[in-house]
Amino acid sequence: MTASRRTYAVWELTLACNLACGHCGSRAGQARQAELTTAQALDLVAQLKEAGVDEVTLIGGEAFLRRDWLTIAAEITRLGMACTLTTGGYRMSAAMARGLRAAGVEQCSVSVDGMTDTHDRLRGRAGSWDSCFVTMRRLRDAGIAATCNTQINRLTAPELPGLYLALRAAGIVAWQWQLTVPMGNAADRSEILLQPVELLDVFPMLARVARRAAADGIGIHAGNNIGYYGPYERLLRSPGGTAFWTGCQAGLTTLGIEADGTIKGCPSLPTEDYAAGDIRERRLADLLRDAPALAINMAAGTAASAEGTWGFCRSCEYADVCRGGCTWTAHTFFGRAGNNPYCHHRALTHQRAGTRERLVQIARAPGVPFDHGLFEIVREDLTAGWPAEERPRLTAEDILWPPAWDN
Secondary structure, rough: OHHHHOOEEEEEOOEEOOOOOOOOOOOOOOOOOOOHHHHHHHHHHHHHHHHHOEEEEEOOHHHHOOOOOOHHHHHHHHOOOEEEEEEEEOOHHHHHHHHHHHHOOEEEEEEOOOOOOHHHHHHHOOOHHHHHHHHHHHHHHHOEEEEEEEEEOOOHHHHHHHHHHHHHOOOOOOOEEOOOOOOOHHHHHHOOOOHHHHHHHHHHHHHHHHHHHOOOOEEEEEEOOOOOOOOOOHHHHHHOOOOOOOOOEEOOOEEEEEOOOOOOOOOOOHHHHOOOOOOOOOHHHHHHOHHHHHHHOOOOOHHHHHHOOHHHHHHOOOOOHHOOOHHHHHHHHHHOOOOOOOOOOHHHHEEEOEEEEEEEEEEEOOOOOEEEOEEEEEEEEOOOOOOOOOOOOOOOOOOOOOOOOOO
């Protein structure tokens, strides 16, 4: 029985949102046309429990814009599953925070992207950065552990050290990072995406921040598209420095649920290519047993696991374990999985060969939730001039280290 493999679900309760983020992969804003009813949602909670899921993270859009969000959260915890929330943090009231704790939620992650001006620009709302920190205070006052998640891109990367100090002062207990990829709104703003060669300067900065966080007792969690076998892999992937990337977990230990009942192996995957079915038409147990879209990583740990790789990843010595890195990242760049350009080992390999890779957009996204365009890879000399039509290359000199960093 395959259902026991699924232990973690991320559930988009609604696509409605009170922010207008320029890098939102789901293009959130308005609710989907046919979102699950309360009865359907509560039935799905029971199905998740039956499937062996032990933790559910509620997301949006903005989850608290759905009227029954606390009813759903309370049912998740009543059935013995952990329930967490990821929020944009814009105008969460103190009463909402208390209601969340009463529903049994003990941890909530607030999305913060850069310092004040950068965050407000990316999130499309003046005052949204300040609102995030008010939300974190309200969560703590309600007895909920506040954590943070941050998108890393050309705009936010230079500000991460300063943001860390602000988050530490706000009392967060953990911080998760993810590299921005060209999905949804971000596909329309390729200029904010990091280029692979820039990882050579970004990852040493992340490592320095991670070491500081460890000394301060704050957990750092690298998202699925960060790392891959560079010198900081174990440091970034686990607090104890023992873990390393073992391949995409979509459909193995992870499930994604869209607000209309669509089931995917991972919440970030493009819907058109990875939807396994609709929970209103087929039971979750049936989808877990039969849907090919939930079996995309069934070859994990076997020689066949590298067969779907191509490009650089096909010849990589880590191919059998890595399997091309994050499926979401590769697919949003190239329209198929198996060749991930956001890889530290890959960037270092090119650097040793005196080359670099640059991603160039060749097709725009159609403009629907979880969509993507297409990119091609240009390989060029490492010392070649940076193209004049590109935004300036990010280097170590662009990282803004606060004067108080070492205090």
